[in-house]
Each structure stands twice: as structure tokens, then as C-alpha cells.
Amino acid sequence: MxxxxxxxxxxxxxxxxxxxxxxxxxxxxxxxxxxxxxxxxxxxxxxxxxxxxxxxxxxxxxxxxxxxxxxxxxxxxxxxxxxxxxxxxxxxxxxxxxxxxxxxxxxxxxxxxxxxxxxxxxxxxxxxxxxxxxxxxxxxxxAGGGEGEAVAQAMEQAKQLVTEGQSEQAAAIYGQVLQHDPENLDALGEYLRLLIDLGRAEEAKMAFDQLEDETKATPQLQPVKTALELSGEGPGAGAIPELMERIAQDSADHQARFDLALALYAANKKEAAAEALLDIVRRQRNWNDEAARKQLLKYFEAWGPADPLTVEMRRRLSSLLFA
Known part of the structure; x- marks a missing residue:
């Protein structure tokens, strides 16, 4: 239950x-x-x-x-x-x-x-x-072309830039939106998540820690909280070759595959990290108290429910769980 x-x-x-x-x-x-x-x-x-x-x-x-x-x-x-x-x-x-x-x-x-x-x-x-x-x-x-419409257009432009892989430019636009509308939690959440993706997790954490507890608990900021928690997990990218070698020698070494997912995530290889976790679910769903499925849920929250990778990986996870 x-x-x-x-x-x-x-x-x-x-x-x-x-x-x-x-x-x-x-x-x-x-x-x-x-x-x-x-x-x-x-x-x-x-x-x-x-x-x-x-x-x-x-x-x-x-x-x-x-x-x-x-x-x-x-x-x-x-x-x-x-x-x-x-x-x-x-x-x-x-x-x-x-x-x-x-x-x-x-x-x-x-x-x-x-x-x-x-x-x-x-x-x-x-x-x-x-x-x-x-x-x-x-x-x-x-708003009829007023400031509200300008903010909405800027938000849409930032979202489009993210889909095109231009995260630096998107973060700059979200920052501009926050200058005009400091209470815009959608812009704040997206801005902090992009900082984490850009390797600026410490900067994002400092900004997040300064927020009021009520703001931290809002739905828009929950993905940021999870992403900050994930940013400190797992071995560094240097461990990836060693972990891949362990898996090559023993395909049932789920701990190595799980650690590989953490290392891949730390190296900003999100899709590969999710693939490694899905492989564990496919091979042994209940391994380590469903650790792979639970880790995937953390990734989904950190990425946000509308992220294309969240949608695709959640669909694939569901197909495995309910097959």
C-alpha cells in the first residue's frame, strides 16, 4: 500500500x-x-x-x-x-x-x-x-500586448530554447523574467533547474536555500529540491569505464549497473542513466527493494512532468511494470 x-x-x-x-x-x-x-x-x-x-x-x-x-x-x-x-x-x-x-x-x-x-x-x-x-x-x-503578454512570450521562448539544447540562453531569459516578475514561481523553478543542468548546482542551492519554506514546498520548486538532492549522489564520471567493465564481466551485477546510472547522471547523461535503471527493472524488478524504480521516479520529478524524457521513460517504465 x-x-x-x-x-x-x-x-x-x-x-x-x-x-x-x-x-x-x-x-x-x-x-x-x-x-x-x-x-x-x-x-x-x-x-x-x-x-x-x-x-x-x-x-x-x-x-x-x-x-x-x-x-x-x-x-x-x-x-x-x-x-x-x-x-x-x-x-x-x-x-x-x-x-x-x-x-x-x-x-x-x-x-x-x-x-x-x-x-x-x-x-x-x-x-x-x-x-x-x-x-x-x-x-x-x-493582457492585450501588455507586460503579462511579454512575460508569457519570454517563457515560451525559453522553453523552445531548452528543447533546442540552448540551456544557457534559456536560463538568461528566465533570469530576465524574474527581474520583471520576482514572484513568478514557474520561471524560478525552471531557472534553478537549468542552473543545475549547466553544472552550477552550488549556485542553485544557494538561491534555493534563501527561499522561504512555504515557497520551497510549492509544486514548482519540488523538482528543484529533488534535482539538488540528486546532484550530490553517486560516483564521478571517472568511474564509468570501471563500472561498464564490471557489468561486461557479470550482467547480473545490478549494483554496478545502479552505480553506473548514478555516474552517468552526474555526467549529465540523463537518457543513458535512465536506460541503465530500466535495464535493472527489466532484469530483476524487485532488486534492492525496487531501488531502480524509485531512482527513476526521482529523475522524473527532477526533470519535470512535461519533459519529453520524463514522458518517454515513464511510458517505458509503465510498460515494464504492467506487462
């Missing part, structure tokens, strides 16, 4: 979803799982905000929040959609997103988490939260 939740006894009344989605709601409200998360949340959020409700049958507050969420989404009349994730049936996804208590709600837009909360909010606060998400997602379009 998912380790951080205290699951209570199941009764016939609680063995089904907290609410039933009608056919009329199917376009606005849907259930999703690990396999459909990229399509139903990440891809869908490229054009409109998506609320993700993490719930469980045994969670009492979930039974209050989920119906209120559904009602608020209906009231928004197509400006926002709701995706529901049962954590008991999708423990890997919940762990990847660090869902530590229920209910938890994240708001995604353009493939990134932009806001979130835990616990059941009163109706007035829930409406205020959803209105804020909608405004954040649509505010730049309504």
Missing part, C-alpha cells in the same frame, strides 16, 4: 469512487491513471488549466472535496477541467508527485503545476482558488 497514508477499513459504501461522473460531465470531469496522465493532464493543459484531484476511497475529507470540485468545475462552464486520480490504484504516480496527504489538488497549465492545496477547502475558498487558476492561465491572453 502507499506508505504515507493510513488506510482505514473498506466498506461496501467506500469501495467505489467518491462520486459518479455522468456522461454529460465526461468532457469536463474524468478519471485518469498513470498511463493516461500525460494525455489527460500534461497534454490537455497546454490549452487550458487542468485540476488534478488525488483521492482515495478511505479518505473522509475527499468525500467532501471531490463533489465540491466537480460542482465548481461545472460552474466554470468549460474554463477549466478536472481529472481525478485514485492514489491506491496509482501509487507510483502519487509517489512521483510526492502526494503526502489526502486530498491533494494540483492545478496544471501548459504542462506545469502552477498552484495547489491540501485538505478540503470551504466553498468560498475553493471558488477563489479556481478563479485564480483560471485567471493565471488566461490572464496573459487578456
Amino acid at each position: 502507499f506508505p504515507t497514508f493510513g488506510k482505514g477499513p473498506q466498506t461496501p459504501e467506500t469501495q467505489t469512487s467518491t462520486t459518479q461522473t455522468t456522461a454529460a460531465d465526461s468532457d469536463l470531469i474524468k478519471d485518469a491513471d498513470m498511463q493516461s496522465f500525460a494525455r489527460d493532464v500534461l497534454d490537455a493543459s497546454m490549452t487550458m488549466p487542468i485540476l488534478v484531484d488525488f483521492w482515495a476511497d478511505w479518505c473522509g475529507p475527499c468525500k467532501q472535496l471531490t463533489p465540491a470540485l466537480e460542482a465548481a468545475v461545472r460552474d466554470a462552464k468549460g474554463a477549466i477541467k478536472l481529472v481525478k486520480i485514485n492514489v491506491d490504484q496509482n501509487q507510483g504516480l502519487a509517489q512521483q508527485l510526492r502526494i503526502a496527504s489526502l486530498p491533494t489538488v494540483y492545478a496544471f497549465f501548459q504542462g506545469q503545476p502552477i498552484d495547489g492545496f491540501q485538505g478540503a477547502l470551504p466553498g468560498s475558498q475553493l471558488k477563489q482558488f479556481i478563479d485564480g487558476v483560471i485567471q493565471t492561465a488566461g490572464g496573459t491572453q487578456a
Whole structure:
């Protein structure tokens, strides 16, 4: 079972979803799982905000929040959609997103988490939260060529530069955005992650350590926290030839393959590191208490849910786990 939740006894009344989605709601409200998360949340959020409700049958507050969420989404009349994730049936996804208590709600837009909360909010606060998400997602379009639109264009340019491998230029643009909008957590998270990728982890750590605890705990900064933790793991790049030789001599040496993944990651060879971990899962899924799968989940969080490498490697991991 998912380790951080205290699951209570199941009764016939609680063995089904907290609410039933009608056919009329199917376009606005849907259930999703690990396999459909990229399509139903990440891809869908490229054009409109998506609320993700993490719930469980045994969670009492979930039974209050989920119906209120559904009602608020209906009231928004197509400006926002709701995706529901049962954590008991999708423990890997919940762990990847660090869902530590229920209910938890994240708001995604353009493939990134932009806001979130835990616990059941009163109706007035829930409406205020959803209105804020909608405004954040649509505010730049309504700015009509003002500063908000300029920031949005700069963010898009930075994202494009990252996909083209021009991380230095992208980091510079995110830095400029932060000069104009210091409270832009999306820009801050991307900027610090790029610093780590560029070998400037100490600089990123100094900036991260200066943030308030509340800011550090936001969804946008969680990938940075994980990436900083990963940056100090594993042997250096010099160990790669030795580890590869050990594996060549004994293909069942999973510890060498795991250490190789850490060394490859430290050398910024992310795809090769993920491949090494997937190889362990393929050969012996439960080795060392599923250490390879857990390490992959850390990588996914550090890279961000919308990163193409995260999407591809998560798909391949799922195909191995559920084959």
C-alpha cells in the first residue's frame, strides 16, 4: 500500500469512487491513471488549466472535496477541467508527485503545476482558488500586448530554447523574467533547474536555500529540491569505464549497473542513466527493494512532468511494470 497514508477499513459504501461522473460531465470531469496522465493532464493543459484531484476511497475529507470540485468545475462552464486520480490504484504516480496527504489538488497549465492545496477547502475558498487558476492561465491572453503578454512570450521562448539544447540562453531569459516578475514561481523553478543542468548546482542551492519554506514546498520548486538532492549522489564520471567493465564481466551485477546510472547522471547523461535503471527493472524488478524504480521516479520529478524524457521513460517504465 502507499506508505504515507493510513488506510482505514473498506466498506461496501467506500469501495467505489467518491462520486459518479455522468456522461454529460465526461468532457469536463474524468478519471485518469498513470498511463493516461500525460494525455489527460500534461497534454490537455497546454490549452487550458487542468485540476488534478488525488483521492482515495478511505479518505473522509475527499468525500467532501471531490463533489465540491466537480460542482465548481461545472460552474466554470468549460474554463477549466478536472481529472481525478485514485492514489491506491496509482501509487507510483502519487509517489512521483510526492502526494503526502489526502486530498491533494494540483492545478496544471501548459504542462506545469502552477498552484495547489491540501485538505478540503470551504466553498468560498475553493471558488477563489479556481478563479485564480483560471485567471493565471488566461490572464496573459487578456493582457492585450501588455507586460503579462511579454512575460508569457519570454517563457515560451525559453522553453523552445531548452528543447533546442540552448540551456544557457534559456536560463538568461528566465533570469530576465524574474527581474520583471520576482514572484513568478514557474520561471524560478525552471531557472534553478537549468542552473543545475549547466553544472552550477552550488549556485542553485544557494538561491534555493534563501527561499522561504512555504515557497520551497510549492509544486514548482519540488523538482528543484529533488534535482539538488540528486546532484550530490553517486560516483564521478571517472568511474564509468570501471563500472561498464564490471557489468561486461557479470550482467547480473545490478549494483554496478545502479552505480553506473548514478555516474552517468552526474555526467549529465540523463537518457543513458535512465536506460541503465530500466535495464535493472527489466532484469530483476524487485532488486534492492525496487531501488531502480524509485531512482527513476526521482529523475522524473527532477526533470519535470512535461519533459519529453520524463514522458518517454515513464511510458517505458509503465510498460515494464504492467506487462
